[in-house]
Amino acid sequence: MSVLELRDLQTHFFTDAGVVKAVDGVSFSLDEGEVLGLVGESGSGKSVTGFSILRLVDPPGRVVGGQINFRGQDLAALPEREMRALRGNKIAMIFQDPMMTLNPVLKIETQMVEAVRAHEKVSHAAARDRAISALDKVGIPSPAERLAAYPHQFSGGMRQRVAIAIALLNGPDLIVADEPTTALDVTIQSQILAEVQELARDTGTALIWITHDLAVVAGLADKISVMYAGRIVESGPTDAVLTAPGHPYTAGLLGSIPGHGRRGERLTQIPGMAPNMAHMPQGCAFGPRCPHVSDTCRGSAPQITDYGTGRGLRCHHPILAAEGAA
Amino acid sequence: MLVYLLRRLAQSVFVLIAMMIVVFFGVYMIGNPVDILISPDATPAEIEETMARFGFDQPVYIQFLKFVGNALQGDLGRSFVHGEPAVQLILSYMPATLELAALGLLFSVAIGVPLGVYAGYKADRWQGRAIMTGSIFGFSLPNFWVGMLFILIFAVQLQWLPSTGRGDTVEVLGMRLSIFSSNGLQYMILPALTLALYKASLVTRLARAGTQEALTQDYVKFARAKGVSETRILFVHVLKNIMIPIITVLGLELGSMIAFAVVTETVFAWPGMGKLLIDSITTLDRPVIVAYLMLTVIIFIVINFTVDVIYTLLDPRVRVKGEAA
Ligand SMILES: Nc1ncnc2c1ncn2[C@@H]1O[C@H](COP(=O)(O)OP(=O)(O)OP(=O)(O)O)[C@@H](O)[C@H]1O
Ligand SMILES: [Mg+2]
Numbered sequence: 054m055s056v057l058e059l060r061d062l063q064t065h066f067f068t069d070a071g072v073v074k075a076v077d078g079v080s081f082s083l084d085e086g087e088v089l090g091l092v093g094e095s096g097s098g099k100s101v102t103g104f105s106i107l108r109l110v111d112p113p114g115r116v117v118g119g120q121i122n123f124r125g126q127d128l129a130a131l132p133e134r135e136m137r138a139l140r141g142n143k144i145a146m147i148f149q150d151p152m153m154t155l156n157p158v159l160k161i162e163t164q165m166v167e168a169v170r171a172h173e174k175v176s177h178a179a180a181r182d183r184a185i186s187a188l189d190k191v192g193i194p195s196p197a198e199r200l201a202a203y204p205h206q207f208s209g210g211m212r213q214r215v216a217i218a219i220a221l222l223n224g225p226d227l228i229v230a231d232e233p234t235t236a237l238d239v240t241i242q243s244q245i246l247a248e249v250q251e252l253a254r255d256t257g258t259a260l261i262w263i264t265h266d267l268a269v270v271a272g273l274a275d276k277i278s279v280m281y282a283g284r285i286v287e288s289g290p291t292d293a294v295l296t297a298p299g300h301p302y303t304a305g306l307l308g309s310i311p312g313h314g315r316r317g318e319r320l321t322q323i324p325g326m327a328p329n330m331a332h333m334p335q336g337c338a339f340g341p342r343c344p345h346v347s348d349t350c351r352g353s354a355p356q357i358t359d360y361g362t363g364r365g366l367r368c369h370h371p372i373l374a375a376e377g378a379a
Numbered sequence: 380m381l382v383y384l385l386r387r388l389a390q391s392v393f394v395l396i397a398m399m400i401v402v403f404f405g406v407y408m409i410g411n412p413v414d415i416l417i418s419p420d421a422t423p424a425e426i427e428e429t430m431a432r433f434g435f436d437q438p439v440y441i442q443f444l445k446f447v448g449n450a451l452q453g454d455l456g457r458s459f460v461h462g463e464p465a466v467q468l469i470l471s472y473m474p475a476t477l478e479l480a481a482l483g484l485l486f487s488v489a490i491g492v493p494l495g496v497y498a499g500y501k502a503d504r505w506q507g508r509a510i511m512t513g514s515i516f517g518f519s520l521p522n523f524w525v526g527m528l529f530i531l532i533f534a535v536q537l538q539w540l541p542s543t544g545r546g547d548t549v550e551v552l553g554m555r556l557s558i559f560s561s562n563g564l565q566y567m568i569l570p571a572l573t574l575a576l577y578k579a580s581l582v583t584r585l586a587r588a589g590t591q592e593a594l595t596q597d598y599v600k601f602a603r604a605k606g607v608s609e610t611r612i613l614f615v616h617v618l619k620n621i622m623i624p625i626i627t628v629l630g631l632e633l634g635s636m637i638a639f640a641v642v643t644e645t646v647f648a649w650p651g652m653g654k655l656l657i658d659s660i661t662t663l664d665r666p667v668i669v670a671y672l673m674l675t676v677i678i679f680i681v682i683n684f685t686v687d688v689i690y691t692l693l694d695p696r697v698r699v700k701g702e703a704a
Contacts, residue, residue, distance in 0.1 A: 109603055111595075141606035148604075153597035158619045167615075168605040219605060 090270030456666030495586020517580030
């Protein structure tokens with residue numbers, strides 16, 4: 054059964070410089086226990102997509118269209134009070150920057166206990182016990198003592214573990230993890246990745262893992278959605294997308310990963326920069342940076358089309374499987 | 380931490396010395412106290428004798444050294460008018476001023492913090508704008524005018540509260556205080572409110588700015604992502620963060636609250652140090668003026684010091700840095 058189904062999500066920022074369509078028609082769905090990797094360059098709208106699901110987009114941003122179906126109810130139309138009851142309870146989020154997410158002047162205990170008691174009428178002691186077991190689960194040594202500490206007494210990696218523990222507290226159906234390991238060094242990163250993956254498998258929690266790094270999702274995600282300038286340009290099962298990318302942008306992202314592809318091959322970079330979201334180019338947004346760009350691309354933006362089993366692609370000139378393998 | 384506090388202490392001593400010089404010579408310049416002390420028809424011999432008794436016949440620097448010497452022993456001279464030691468005189472008026480300032484401070488926090496937090500939360504709405512406009516009045520209306528307006532409305536028109544004087548007092552720790560008797564408290568409300576108005580506006584603005592800033596922080600968004608209620612976010616997550624600057628500023632302002640209660644005390648005939656100062660200035664009671672100024676400086680120094688310590692206790696980050704140092 055699908056836990057989450059985004060349909061044509063539109064989140065726009067109404068700035069003085071114009072309307073920024075940070076999320077412009079994003080659709081995907083997730084089943085229980087499934088892990089979706091949401092991949093894209095900086096500024097492509099990944100975080101805004103995540104915040105839209107929790108309805109936590111700050112003004113001047115607003116979800117202006119589409120549906121966010123969570124277990125059959127449309128979150129976009131839910132009253133704020135009911136939305137609050139879901140947040141941190143059925144849907145949890147881990148933020149991008151572990152240094153800023155915990156309140157510097159409140160003890161870890163306060164910040165964890167309140168997350169439990171916001172949703173359940175339990176005693177402080179019971180909430181505390183649950184906090185201890187959550188900290189234990191994410192590998193924080195002597196959790197009972199650490200509860201009395203303040204965030205600055207933890208390293209960045211430890212803080213992110215605390216944030217992950219908080220996300221796990223109420224056994225959510227869905228966790229949105231926004232580049233939770235980007236700020237951490239590589240060993241801790243892979244440690245946390247493995248732990249989270251195991252947790253998702255054990256509890257049937259669906260997971261959206263946001264990252265700009267295809268290498269991170271390769272071993273973690275069941276399926277991938279690649280985002281570019283507020284839109285999904287390619288999606289499909291992880292293996293299929295990584296071995297035979299259909300979109301030149303996906304291929305470009307893959308080409309820039311060290312160690313991917315054949316030895317001795319040069320690392321390539323996608324030329325140019327992500328477009329200014331307030332002034333999008335005519336036609337295909339990736340056109341100006343695309344090696345295969347044609348007049349068709351400049352004339353009209355491509356639509357999402359089926360591309361093999363379970364795959365979707367938004368491109369006028371998809372890379373053919375044979376060509377991709379060559 | 381200890382090193383830091385010691386350094387602060389040394390600075391304070393320096394400030395104290397500088398103040399002694401400024402105060403003594405400043406006050407020395409204004410008027411000749413002999414004119415008041417001695418009746419116009421006194422004989423030259425009598426004048427001579429009085430001058431010598433108070434030490435006015437000595438050169439200025441001798442007078443100053445004597446003053447410093449005595450001051451170090453806690454003696455700032457005798458009031459010409461009351462005949463009592465000046466320090467003792469002021470100290471006997473001090474509890475009335477302190478309790479007034481304390482209540483004023485309490486009022487300004489009780490009024491300013493909720494208003495400011497709410498104004499920050501509703502910054503773009505009419506509620507927030509209305510509160511900010513209101514705070515401009517708090518800033519710009521003169522104290523004596525507000526005091527008289529309060530007397531007019533609450534004492535004369537509505538007759539809810541008494542207008543002048545101190546009411547019943549209770550002896551606590553050897554001080555006579557009004558704040559602990561319900562009758563005395565009634566007398567305090569109007570002057571304390573008057574005194575609090577300016578500070579309440581200040582606190583409102585500080586709290587609003589702090590709240591606005593805090594609300595954009597990730598930890599607020601994260602608290603929302605946990606499903607924590609808006610009330611708890613405002614009054615736990617935000618408030619705890621903004622209290623640090625507010626307490627700092629308020630602590631510093633407590634000094635000025637005590638020192639500048641002068642006007643309010645005069646309007647409400649509140650028998651505190653401020654009123655004593657005004658009376659002493661009209662009678663050129665030099666030792667009392669000097670003693671008042673010196674005591675005020677000491678109060679300022681003590682308060683700043685205390686604020687520093689409280690600040691370290693409030694902010695866990697400073698606390699740890701201090702321990703490490
Ligand atoms: N407060 C804002 N005002 C205006 N535009 C905004 C605002 N926040 C985000 N945007 C727009 O939304 C776009 C997507 O931002 P988002 O944070 O989702 O990017 P991202 O994919 O998460 O990037 P990163 O990898 O750097 O985190 C940005 O390019 C920006 O143009
Ligand atoms: Mg982001």
